[in-house]
């Protein structure tokens with residue numbers, strides 16, 4: 001049975017693959033623009049506070065469910081209680097949806113890698129970007145490339161594909177990020193940006209900033225949708241999952257912080273606005289690279305590293321769905337991977353067209369297809385996933401069994417186990433219910 005499902009070759013392989021899932025466009029694209037949009041240092045502080053409060057606790061809860069269940073997200077939840085199967089199913093559905101739009105944005109990155117290899121983007125970058133994403137065919141081709149590479153890795157299985165990809169891509173990503181950051185921080189004028197990044201202006205903190213930070217914690221750490229359950233299910237009983245959760249949470253957060261430290265000062269040093277929003281790395285950054293000595297080389301390295309980060313994330317998104325089909329429908333991994341990839345591609349096409357021909361088609365609560373799916377996942381599915389996770393671990397699973405799972409039967413020290421359970425039972429659900437009420441418009445923060 002275990003041979004059929006696959007398992008990690010080593011604990012470091014597990015950590016790199018899991019960090020690979022967490023580190024992605026969320027860290028390198030979204031985090032810097034959220035910082036720029038939401039008041040610089042103030043946003044960073046709120047984000048860090050929420051990572052400490054929620055991030056680690058939910059990560060550990062998911063890994064525990066997975067390792068205990070030894071099955072996909074649905075099967076692992078059902079092992080706690082049959083009714084909780086719905087929580088697993090919802091997570092799998094969320095991954096499917098996120099995969100369908102995440103791969104489109106990753107496709108834009110592929111396009112940029114190619115442009116930078118050819119020498120960089122000059123002239124009117126905003127128009128160039130706008131033309132690319134709104135054209136009907138090219139971005140879909142790039143999305144297909146992302147899907148094919150992702151499917152190829154997932155086809156190869158847990159240790160032969162996913163673990164290997166993480167072991168190669170994650171160290172490469174880390175090293176190139178450091179090189180780029182050092183380059184940026186030695187630019188004249190960079191310190192102005194560092195100041196903006198590190199000096200919190202607390203007057204900028206309001207309900208919206210807190211909401212944005214909270215959504216980002218879930219998205220960036222890949223929480224609330226069964227990724228960590230699925231990856232945890234390929235672990236055996238030896239590794240210390242308390243330490244593993246802490247390490248992955250730290251790695252993800254450090255990489256987001258470094259990404260901000262590279263991108264925000266570079267933007268300010270060259271006199272651009274950091275409040276550009278989603279266009280920050282696609283429009284502002286290429287102009288920065290164009291103005292920087294050896295910019296096209298640094299630009300190429302930068303976009304390749306973003307692509308690696310995105311791919312280790314798409315791999316995890318696909319794996320959650322593949323694991324479900326393999327474990328529940330007993331379909332062979334290869335067949336499952338192909339079927340799901342084709343299904344995702346269809347949705348991805350609609351997402352890509354939402355930036356062009358379908359941009360004005362607002363059949364979904366006044367939003368176009370892409371905006372609607374983003375809203376659905378960020379504001380509804382993720383908080384619901386988080387609440388169900390807390391219910392599963394905090395209320396349904398027997399306390400003695402939870403504690404035995406996270407402490408490997410009492411052999412691993414976890415002094416804060418009671419505090420962890422308290423946070424899972426009483427703090428996080430309250431925060432998430434408030435978020436949910438705000439999202440559906442019952443509460444106004």
Ligand code: PHE
Pocket residue numbers: 021022023024025026027095098219220221222223225227313314316317
């Ligand atoms: N955590 C990834 C990122 O920051 C995105 C992701 C979300 C991956 C959900 C898997 C599941 O880019």
